[in-house]
Amino acid sequence: MEDEYLDYSDTEQLIESQLDILSPYPDVYQPEVSSTNSSPNVTYPTKTNSIKSQNYPGFTDDKDLLNAALWEFHFLPENEFDSTVKENAVAIMENYRSLVNDYCDKFEKLEKLANEKNGKSEFETEQKDAKIKKLEAEKWKKDAKIEKLECEMEQKGAEIEEMEAEHLKKDAKIQALENRIVEMNEELISFDIEDREDEKTLQKFNDRKTMLELIKENDALKRKNEKMKKKFGNAEFEIKNQQDEIQRYKEYLSIVESGKQQLRNSIKSKTAEFEEKKCQFDKDLKNAAENCNKKDAKIQEMQTQHKKDLEELKKRQKEAMEKMEQENEHLKVRQSELIEESKGLLNKMDKTAKKGQLFEEKCKILEIDAVEKEKSFDEKLDAAKNENNKLQEKLKDAEKNVDEMGEKFSDSKIEAAEKEKV
Secondary structure (H helix, E strand, O other): OHHHHHHHHHHHHHHHHHHHOOOOOOOOOOOOOOOOOOOOOOOOOOOOOOOHOOOOOOOOOHHHHHHHHHHHHHHHHHHHHHHHHHHHHHHHHHHHHHHHHHHHHHHHHHHHHHHEEEHHHHHHHHHHHHHHHHHHHHHHHHHHHHHHHHHHHHHHHHHHHHHHHHHHHHHHHHHHHHHHHHHHHHHHHHHHHHHHHHHHHHHHHOOOOOHHHHHHHHHHHHHHHHHHHHHHHHHHHHHHHHHHHHHHHHOOOOOOOHHHHHHHHHHHHHHHHHHHHHHHHHHHHHHHHHHHHHHHHHHHHHHOOOOOOHHHHHHHHHHHHHHHHHHHHHHHHHHHHHHHHHHHHHHHHHHHHHHHHHHHHHHHHHHHHHHHHHHHHHHHHHHHHHHHHHHHHHHHHHHHHHHHHHHHHHHHHHHHHHHHHH
């Protein structure tokens, strides 16, 4: 009997912890939708919830009615939670407390009778009750700590996703740089085509054109030379900027690596702390169960010894026992729900660890890609510089040819002047 009373006290703590803030249970129950054609953002309850009625359930000592009211309170959507519901929730809690006080009074009377018959001290029983209540309070505190750890794990998962998004942005920047390098290579190819056209022009010059055409072509070559010098200067400036961008990206990668290491260490320490607290919690539960079993055995002995003396009290006690058994079943259901919630927490921790492992693999892949891209960029840059050197040599040859043509042109002028004098 004492064990059943303690179970009922545990139920009171469970209800009190939920009604302190006077809010419906979030993420536990969802209202049913009356029509499949309605908007997905609007939900319609299938029937009116009695918890919204004025003075429901009122002052009562009917445990079944109170359980029904609490059940309807569970199913009430958060958007329908108002002052009437709050008053009804407070009334339900007060009714539960009055029932608890009644059960306490009955239990105290029975306990006094048993202690008088057995010559046992009431102080010893109160001391054991205080120990069990203390264990139950510690259990609720540890549950709150477990929920806090779960929230921290979810926050760490969000930080990992943000870091992955930043890596994707950096990959896009590298792709843009590679596209710019391709464009510069195309410009260098166009320069090479123009140089070939210049060579064709020089070839035509060797076929002898008029002096006027040679002068025009010389001016055009000089203008092209100036344009090419400007373009090459811009290309070198662009290459330098891209090298600076790649260096900044390398520094960012080192910062990300250090942050990733800190995150791994934090997750590892939190996991170890959680395992340690879980082991301690299991030990406390085991000790509490052993104490309850011992007390059950003692109570059974008391009931056997005083069976003849308590025949009159048995009828009243039987009614109380039936109600207590119903409450015990409710507690067993709640205990199974707590076990399932702890399993869900462990599954979430496993998923978080897997996410961390995937994040490490992605970082390694990003580092390898960055090295390969940097290597290919250096190769392309060297090729561009070689092409630039070739073009510079071709330009020097073209300038030399133009100078030779100018000298030949001046010599031809002198010869023509001498012939005119003659």
